[in-house]
Amino acid sequence: MIKRLVPGKRLSQATIHGNTVYLAGQVPDDYTGNVEAQAAQVLAKIDALLKDAGTDKTKMLSVTVWLPNMGDFAKFNTVWDAWVPKDAAPARACVEARLADPSIKVEIAVIAAIS
Amino acid sequence: MIKRLVPGKRLSQATIHGNTVYLAGQVPDDYTGNVEAQAAQVLAKIDALLKDAGTDKTKMLSVTVWLPNMGDFAKFNTVWDAWVPKDAAPARACVEARLADPSIKVEIAVIAAIS
Amino acid sequence: MIKRLVPGKRLSQATIHGNTVYLAGQVPDDYTGNVEAQAAQVLAKIDALLKDAGTDKTKMLSVTVWLPNMGDFAKFNTVWDAWVPKDAAPARACVEARLADPSIKVEIAVIAAIS
Numbered sequence: 001m002i003k004r005l006v007p008g009k010r011l012s013q014a015t016i017h018g019n020t021v022y023l024a025g026q027v028p029d030d031y032t033g034n035v036e037a038q039a040a041q042v043l044a045k046i047d048a049l050l051k052d053a054g055t056d057k058t059k060m061l062s063v064t065v066w067l068p069n070m071g072d073f074a075k076f077n078t079v080w081d082a083w084v085p086k087d088a089a090p091a092r093a094c095v096e097a098r099l100a101d102p103s104i105k106v107e108i109a110v111i112a113a114i115s
Numbered sequence: 116m117i118k119r120l121v122p123g124k125r126l127s128q129a130t131i132h133g134n135t136v137y138l139a140g141q142v143p144d145d146y147t148g149n150v151e152a153q154a155a156q157v158l159a160k161i162d163a164l165l166k167d168a169g170t171d172k173t174k175m176l177s178v179t180v181w182l183p184n185m186g187d188f189a190k191f192n193t194v195w196d197a198w199v200p201k202d203a204a205p206a207r208a209c210v211e212a213r214l215a216d217p218s219i220k221v222e223i224a225v226i227a228a229i230s
Numbered sequence: 231m232i233k234r235l236v237p238g239k240r241l242s243q244a245t246i247h248g249n250t251v252y253l254a255g256q257v258p259d260d261y262t263g264n265v266e267a268q269a270a271q272v273l274a275k276i277d278a279l280l281k282d283a284g285t286d287k288t289k290m291l292s293v294t295v296w297l298p299n300m301g302d303f304a305k306f307n308t309v310w311d312a313w314v315p316k317d318a319a320p321a322r323a324c325v326e327a328r329l330a331d332p333s334i335k336v337e338i339a340v341i342a343a344i345s
Contacts, residue, residue, distance in 0.1 A: 001289075001343060001345065002289060002291065002318070002343055004318070004319070007317065007318075007319060008319055009311060009314070009316055009319065010307065010310065010311055010314065010319060010322070011293075011314075011319045011320060011321060011322035012319045012320060012321055013321065014321055015290075015291045015292065015320055015321050017249075017250070017291050017343045018249070022291045022292035022320075022321045022341065023321055024321035024322050024323060025321075025322065025323025025324070025325070064323070066323075066325050097325035097326050097327055098300050098325070098326035099300070099325060099326070100300065100303055100324060107323065107325065109292075109294075109321075109323045111292070
C-alpha cells in the first residue's frame, strides 16, 4: 500500500500513499557551499525524487523550508523563485531552525500530488 | 487536478488536492500588534482561506504553530482556545522558531479536510 | 467524516481523514528523563495512538522531530533507530526548536496511512 523511495534503516527519502508523496527533509550533499549553492543542490534532489515518484515540481502541495540563519531568507528566495513553477507554486512555510549539521544552510520537506 | 488559492510566483496561499487543503504558513498583515492581536489576524486569515477552499475550521486535521518567543505560549493559547471549535480540535504542534521578519510573533500552517 | 482520538478543547491527539491519520506533536509524560528516556516515552505514545487509529509504525508516511538541543541528535537516533521498522521507515525531518516547556527534550509529529 505504501511505496518507499531510497528506503533506509533510519528513514526513507520518500513515501508514496495513494496519489500523495511525502519527501524526507532534503539537505545538500556538499555542505561547503553558500546558501545559494546548497539550495540549488537541495532543489535538484527534490526534482529527482519527485521524478522517481512519478510526478514533478508543478504538483507540489506543501513545502516546509528550514533555514538555520534567517538572514539567508532573501538569498534562498532568489534560488527558490527561479526554480518554482510560476503558475503552480505550492503552499509554503519558511522558518528558522538549526539543522543536524551546523554547516547545512537549508533543509526542505515537500508533500506533492502524483499525476 | 490541483486547485490553488491566491496563487503567487513564490507560493500559493493554499493548494487543494482531492478533499484535502494545505495552507501556506499564515502571518499577520500588521506586524505591529502584540501576540494576541497578531494571532487573531492569522486565525481570521485561516478562516477566510478555509472558506474559499469550501471548508471551515471544524474540518482542520493538522496545525503547526511557530512562535518566535515561546514565552508567548500562554498568550497565544488564550486566543487559540477561544477560536478553535470545541468538539473538533485538530492535531497540533507548537514549537519556537524565528520567522521571516523579526516583528512577526506567530505563524500558522494548516492541513484541513474539505466537506 | 473526520474521526478524532483523545479530543480536547485545545487539540486532538489524532485526526483521521480517509485512510490517513495525523498525530499531534507528542511529548513525554515525564519531563525529568534524559533524551533517550523521553524519546522512548514519546515513541510508546505514538505506538498507542497509531494502534487506536487502526494502524501501526510500519505505515508511517512522514515524521517531524523537534529537538531543543541538536546536540542530542545522536542520542535520539539511537532510540529511534531501534524502534523504526527496518523495511518501512518513513520520510523524516529533524530540526532544532525550543518546545513548550524547557524540560521537554523531544517532540514528534507523525502522518501515517491506515491499513
